[in-house]
Amino acid sequence: MKPQTPTTDAGGCCSSGEAGAGACCATEPTVVAIASVPVEIQVKARYDELAGQGASTLCCSPQAVYTDEELAGIPSWVLELSSGCGSPLDAIALEPGQTVVDFGCGAGLDLLIAARRVGPAGRVIGIDGSMNMVKTARRAAAEMGLRNIDVRVGDIRRPPVRAETVDVLLSNCVLGMFPDKPEVLGAIATVLRPGGMAVISDVVYADGTPPVDVTTGDAATADDFARCVVGMTETEYRDMVLGAGFDRVDFRSDGLVPYRDGAQVTSAMIFAHRGTGEPARPCC
Numbered sequence: 001m002k003p004q005t006p007t008t009d010a011g012g013c014c015s016s017g018e019a020g021a022g023a024c025c026a027t028e029p030t031v032v033a034i035a036s037v038p039v040e041i042q043v044k045a046r047y048d049e050l051a052g053q054g055a056s057t058l059c060c061s062p063q064a065v066y067t068d069e070e071l072a073g074i075p076s077w078v079l080e081l082s083s084g085c086g087s088p089l090d091a092i093a094l095e096p097g098q099t100v101v102d103f104g105c106g107a108g109l110d111l112l113i114a115a116r117r118v119g120p121a122g123r124v125i126g127i128d129g130s131m132n133m134v135k136t137a138r139r140a141a142a143e144m145g146l147r148n149i150d151v152r153v154g155d156i157r158r159p160p161v162r163a164e165t166v167d168v169l170l171s172n173c174v175l176g177m178f179p180d181k182p183e184v185l186g187a188i189a190t191v192l193r194p195g196g197m198a199v200i201s202d203v204v205y206a207d208g209t210p211p212v213d214v215t216t217g218d219a220a221t222a223d224d225f226a227r228c229v230v231g232m233t234e235t236e237y238r239d240m241v242l243g244a245g246f247d248r249v250d251f252r253s254d255g256l257v258p259y260r261d262g263a264q265v266t267s268a269m270i271f272a273h274r275g276t277g278e279p280a281r282p283c284c
């Protein structure tokens, strides 16, 4: 698939007007209009609501998937809103001075951890479609005094980041929410510099039958996408990533991880390399 050309503005972001656009046509019966709201818009609206409430009920509590060292010094209200399914930064080492981008950064936990590692010479850019999440992540960066973080509202399918400028792209429990994942992967391939790497935490299971709490694309509802329980097999995922403009893909299985709502999903870390980058280095 041909990578998308990113824009330099936040034109793809979901405004509250956009979220409501499908539901406000005066001449259509309400039930028809609601059914036509795309899954992606419903998902963003759900996270906007959670950020407004100040606590997530979705995905994993960070205490279940991050190390104590990673969580040290992070404000508790960021942890309440964190909605990942793994810790991408536990899987790699970052270098001081690198440029890191987080697609679907949410309340910003991975931004904060990355910013401490790349140091003042590095740059960490977060992108999220929910204005409430963006405000939360900006507040967290300010509270921790991390001036190398820049949080932008935008749609990761049309990311407000220049092409070929990113060393490491993170995405934690986000790709699984998109029915059209190759579209997002194409945008990731476009912003990564040659030799850059994406580290994606997602719901992926070893080939065979999905675990009981994981569904597959055909049966998935908007709620399943919002909860990130729509899983793929490793083989399906690898083929999809390679077809989206990457040159190599590696997996690290994190096994079953507990969700806040009691579900158990299979989480994996996917390392997607653009160009002839070095293999992913184990951290520390």
Ligand SMILES: C[S@@+](CC[C@H](N)C(=O)[O-])C[C@H]1O[C@@H](n2cnc3c(N)ncnc32)[C@H](O)[C@@H]1O
Binding pocket: 040, 043, 044, 047, 048, 059, 081, 082, 083, 084, 085, 103, 104, 105, 106, 107, 108, 109, 110, 127, 128, 129, 130, 133, 154, 155, 156, 157, 171, 172, 173, 174, 177, 228
């Ligand atoms: C499961 S949460 C993960 C958040 C964060 N990565 C974390 O680990 O806490 C998914 C995030 O993706 C954001 N999101 C959903 N659709 C998006 C889109 N089209 N563009 C940008 N962000 C989006 C949501 O607002 C939400 O913050």
